[in-house]
Amino acid sequence: MKRFSIIVSVIILVYITTSCTKVVNINLNSSNPKxxxxxxxxxxxxxxxxxxxxxxxxxxxxxxxxxxxxxxxxxxxxxxxxxxxxxxxxxxxxxxxxxxxxxxxxxxxxxxxxxxxxxxxMPFPVTIDTLVQDSASSGGFIGGGGGKKHIFVWALFRDPTGINNYYRFVEEINHRINPNIYIMDDELRDGTLITRRISERDSTLKAGDSVHISLESIDKNVFTYYDMVDQLSGGGFGGQSATPANPTSNFDNGAFGYFSAYAVKTKLIVIR
Amino acid sequence: MIKNKLILFFLLFAGLSSLTAMGQKKFTISGYVKDAKTGEELIGATIIIKEIASTGTSTNAYGFYSITIPEGKYTVTSQFIGYQSKSETINLIQNSKIDFTLEEKASNLKEVVVSSERKDDNVTATQMGMDKINIKEIENIPVIFGEKDVLKTLQLTPGIKSAGEGNSGFYVRGGTADQNLILLDEATVYNASHLLGFFSVFNSDAIKDVMFYKGTQPAEFGGRLSSVLDIKMQDGNDKKYGVEGGIGIISSRLKVEGPIVKNKGSFTISGRRTYADLFLKLSKDTSLNKSRLYFYDINAKANYEINGNNKIFLSGYFGRDVLGFGSRFGIDWGNATATLRWNHLFSEKIFSNTSIIFSNYNYKIHLEFSTTKAQIISRLQDWNLKQDYQYYINSKNKVKFGFNSIYHKVIPGVVTRESDSTIRQLNLSNKFAWENALYVSHEIKIGKPFSIEYGVRLSSFSAMGPGDFYTYDASGNITDTAKYTKWRFVKTFFNLEPRLTMNYILGEKSSLKAAYSRNVQNLHLLSNSTTDNPTDMWIPSSNNVKPEIADQVSLGYFRNFKDNMFEFSTEVYYKYLQNQIDYKDGAQTTLNENVESQLLFGKGRAYGVEVFFKKKYGKITGWVGYTLSRTEKKIAGVNGGNYYPAKQDRTHDVSIVCMYQISKKWNVSATWVYYTGNAVTFPSGKYQVAGQVVNYYTERNGYRMLAYHRLDIGATWQIKKNAKSEQSLNISCYNAYGRENAYSITFQQDPNDPTKTQAVQTTLFRWVPSITYNFKF
Structure with a gap:
């Protein structure tokens, strides 16, 4: 929800321009180790x-x-x-x-x-009801790709009613953790059955892969932290923040990073 | 306090205007100046009385003039750039009405020979920090995609800076993009760009006149800190029907005009549409051929002269940008405005205009993911009543006064989410405000060399219910929520805005001007990204957001050379800004109910020097503009509370425009621009967390984008031009030497070496050729 404006400008620019990119040398200041x-x-x-x-x-x-x-x-x-x-x-x-x-x-x-x-x-855990797999051709959303088939994993779970829940998903493919950050909150979805795609659009999942999905229930500060990290590392084509900032840590005394007390439930799916 | 000041002001004003009101019997000459062929009123045409040196006036925004002089025999002459002057002799023994109809000069080339008219307006006019754009003049300047554009042309003059490729806004004397008041037939246009700024919403076929104030704004304008762009639409030909248009690579346009009742009333309708998406449909790529990407806009206007003293106008604009991919994603946004005006002459000396104005900006986003559909709607709507009087006391005194009342309604966002047959809605609180202003200004000539225009604007802004108004603590948590019912005032701000400009003519060829003004702004655009987006949100002043205030002083020297063939001017300015808005680190400004908690407030300053040198006529025309400037902000909580460069800070800004009329048929032109890169925040370090390499930022706006420069070239071939019809072909190339200008610089992992990071620059355009065929018959 928060990044609509960025998505909008990305799409507009991708469509109307024949843009090109190149690596440039920027003289950056040095910083004290943190x-x-x-x-x-x-x-x-x-x-x-x-x-x-x-x-x-x-x-x-x-x-x-x-x-x-x-x-x-x-x-x-x-x-x-x-x-x-x-x-x-x-x-x-x-x-x-x-x-x-x-x-x-x-x-x-x-x-x-x-x-x-x-x-x-530490919030109370929320259980994943089922994991399902789905496939689609690439290029659905932001052009390109040439119709290659991709397999995605979806998680289905029931959001507890009446409390604010914050979630982080961790995808582990054949015991290797996918480093991407997948988070969501239950704003507008409180108490509903949530279906959420975990895999990236360019997912390389294939038959026989075993995929563990962990659903972490996290607290609000940690959610905000992950969200800010995600936005920073996501970089982006257009619509970069004009005020990129260091994510707000829940540590005092100027340390960076986070401390998360979380409850977790994990489920396994083997790709067919 | 404010009341006392007002009384004092009126006393002063009464005193000054009576200075020159004594003496012999006086009568008034008044009337309209019109184009002989179309009946369009000409704005800013000069009226000169030959027998009384240095007496003259000019027509107002409706083509009306009024001048009061002692009885006697006179030759009255009317002049307008690009038109043949016309004179009438009159024995003035009573108030008289003289309407002028001026003939357009047959060809621009003749202007080389005919130079009898008054071309030293820049030296003699009291106003400073002002530009007037002649639509005919910009025809030959090369622009991207071949669409001539007033906004793009303005950005080639000093003090007005393009916000960069792919950005809709422009920055005036260190102001942000939202600090410009953009008016189309008096209606506020909240988003002046199509396709993220590659086109402006102003179809130059529909425009009659453009006035731009970057310095002191006359007292009748208010509500924005930096500038006023006042655009007047054409009225339409009241003599005969006509069609004109243009066909280009990605867009076409058409205009139809004609009389409603001959010589009494006319209409004009013009439209544009881009069709880049039609080419996408031809693509075999399924991800491209389902896309929608276009904009269209329509300008329409009608007017009718009821009698010599009453005239009504109805004008409107509607424009829309549409973008989408299949059924999965779509966004459309645009402005709509409507203006109903009534011109009334109370006497030959008092001109009145009453306007009822409607303005609307909205966007709609549609998203679809598997079983989930979401829709976001946002809207900003104004109802505006404006009353202006112009009182032409005598040839030395002119008074303008009036009032303005605007009701604003902001719908920041309604999100509807539909999934698994449940529909949920998130409503951000709507915001209501009532803005009022009273103004008076007085233009007076004291002796031959000295003229002053001074005035004051009393403005008020009330944030109103219904709605919840939050109070936040320093870390942005809500400490109190106050509920207000409909029409209840939450907070009202009063501000007194004095305006003053003075002109002192030194000899015949040069003048010194000085100005001071205070401006207040109560609507603020939140745009916390490096690019402007159609989804950026406007918020009104409230219990948390105070009105922005700017005080500006400027000083200018104007000089003309060689029978006014060359025009030189330089202006220095200093601006002090209060209650400026910046964002907390990582602020969320999109669809956030508590967006006011994400803001920081502080001071700003902007100063600079502008130099302008123009060759106005001859085979080669054009100008060189240069600006040296600095824009800084000082905001508690950012950069240790020290001054830091604002995003729009540009040290150097150069533009060169050159047009060469080779022959009657051929005309070539070139423009070159150079500017220092915007101030940006780049990382000074990095660290690893949550499996990601994350940038470490140390100071706000501590770095610069790379310098921007670009050459555009164009050529126009006049295929045919006679009294009945015109045809021309325009060829141009944007970024002719293919400079790779940085649109953005991102810092990311090196794809070839995951242990490294790199800076990647994105360039939007290299060499954009275009060809447009224009016709008129």
Whole structure:
């Protein structure tokens, strides 16, 4: 809903112009490395995981230095606290700690002499009723493609009535996670049966692939965070934001990243 | 306070106008100046009294003039560019009416020889920061797709900058695109572009006159900070029927006009349609041949002269852009305006115009995904009553006053979603506002060299119910919701807007001008993307959004050379802006009920110098324009509260226009533009989160797009031209040397090396040739 204007200008421009693109050299300023905290806990065992890394200058390679030696604790609103241990460089886990839906979690990270805190409340899980597959020719929406067949996976589930739900879908194809961000909220759809396509339009799914779809129920701040990341990384042809900004983190003290307490339900479909 | 100021103002005004009102018996000469062939009233034609040096006037927007002079024998001459002057002698012993009908000059070429007319208007007129576009003059300037266009031509003059390829707007002296008041027969046009700015909504076949104010706006205009573009439609030929048109590669146009009652009333209807989509239908690609992509517009006008003192006009515009793909996606948007006007002469000295104006802008989006259908509707609608009086006191004093009352209704968005046989609707709160203004201005000549036009506009703007009005805390959360019922006032803003321009003529050839003005704007366009979209939303001032205010001072020097063949001018300006709008980081401005919580407010400043050099007649004509400027904003919460360049900040802006009349039949032209790239936000770093490489931004608008430059060339072949018919062929090429100008620069993963990122530039047009055949009979 939020990106209609962008979609509109993209389509208009694709149609009326014979545009061309080329790689250009832009002299970009350097920036001070920023601490990035990516962290989550779910209602599944072994899910508690925190990753610390640093930002780099834009013209460098995509190698993001891990931050080791941090002291990280997670606490719930009932007073249970556990300290995470660093299992590999920059990755911290607590294998025995399992989240419970409805509880509020506080994550505290002490790294490089500074302390960062984020709070997230775990929503109740929502179950996927069924996964179905569907196929269509490409080029349906934004031109091109030459009629190649693509297979998509759809998730069907019932949205709980009367509460605001925020969802994130994770697609895992043959145990490889699709890095694209799929999120939605239930604005205008509260309490309805929701059918949602997960796969990309240029999906390369084929018969025999096993596809796990996880439906994460996330809180509102985390939804907003994913949405902003999606809009930034989505880039775009026209209609870029005139005020592109760093996504609003739920961490304090100027750290980037997010802490998500989420409930998850997973279903498997094998493509026929 | 405001009341006291007003009283003071009227006293001052009364004093000044009585200065020159004494002496011998005086009488008034008044009337209309018209085109002899079509009966169209000519706007801005000059009236000169030969016997009294430096006495003259010009016709108003309805072709009317009035001049009061002592009794005596006089030769009265009327002149207008492109027309042969006409004189009448009169023994003035009573108030007299003289209507002039001027003959168009047979060919533009003759203008080389005939140079008797007054061409030093730029030096002698009191107004500054003003452009008048002659539709005939722009005919030969090459433009994209061969459609001559007033908006495109205006952007070739100093201080007026194109918002860039693929953008509809234009920036005037550091103002944003929404700070321009665009009027078509007095009706506000909220979106002046077709196809995202590649065409303007103004069909030049239907236009009679274009006035553009980038400096101090006369007091009768208000509501926007930067400029007024005042476009008047043609009235139609009241002598005989005529047809004219043009056939181009992607669009065609047709105009029909004629008398309703000969010499009393006439009508004109003109239409345009693009047909790029017809070619798409020929395509074998199923994704292309189901597409719809076109626009059309219709201008229509009728007028009738009831008697010598009363005339009525009815004019309208309707335009639509349609874009879609099969049944899955469609959007259409457009403006509709209607104006009903009544010109009335209370006496030979008092001219009155009453207008009832309707204006509408809306868009409709249709989406279809498998079992789900969604539709979004948005609309902005105005009802406007406008009353203007012009009082021609004597040859040295002219007074204009009047009022204006507009009722605005904004429907920001109605989203209907239909899926699995359930229909749900999301209604963003409608917004209502009532805008009123009272104005008076006085133009006075003091002695020969000095003239002043001063005035004041008292404006009010009331945000009204029904609706919910929210109060937000600093982080944008709702702290209070107030419900208002219909017609209840939520908040009213009063503003006093003084306007002043002065002209001091130095000798015969040059003049110095100075101006000050305050302008207030109460409708704000939210556009938080690098391009303008038809879905950008207008919001009225409210309990959260204060009126934008601009104070501008400007100073200009005007000089003509060589019998007015060359015209030189330079103007400097400084603008101080208050309550300017910017967006919070990552602001959501589309279909957001709480959009006001996404905004930030602060100050702005814009200053610059404009230089203009024009050759007005001869075989070679054209101009060079240059602007050096800076536009900055200072907004708490952005860039550490320091001044930063606004998106539309352009350091250098150059345009060169050259037209060469080779022979009676052939005419070639070229234009070249250069400007500094817009201020943009680029990343200074990157990091990884949620499986994505994400850009890290450090400062707002800290970078520049690459400089833009482009050459356009064109040639017109006059196949045939005589009293009965005209035919011509226009060939042009846009971006003749194929410069790859950056439309956008995006930062993305290198497709060949996932461990790297790269900057990718998108270019829209290289070499756009076009050919258009024009006819008139």
């Amino acid at each position: 601490l990035i905290i990516e962290s989550g806990i779910s209602d599944q065992a072994g899910s508690c995981r925190v990753q610390l890394s640093k930002s780099v200058n834009y013209n460098e390679s995509n190698v993001f230095p891990p931050v080791s030696g941090a002291n990280i604790t997670i606490a719930d609103n009932l007073g249970n606290t556990i300290t995470l241990s660093e299992t590999s460089a920059g990755i911290y886990t607590a294998p025995l700690f399992q989240g419970v839906a409805g509880r509020t979690y506080t994550l505290t990270v002490n790294a490089e002499g500074k302390s960062y805190t984020a709070i997230s409340t």
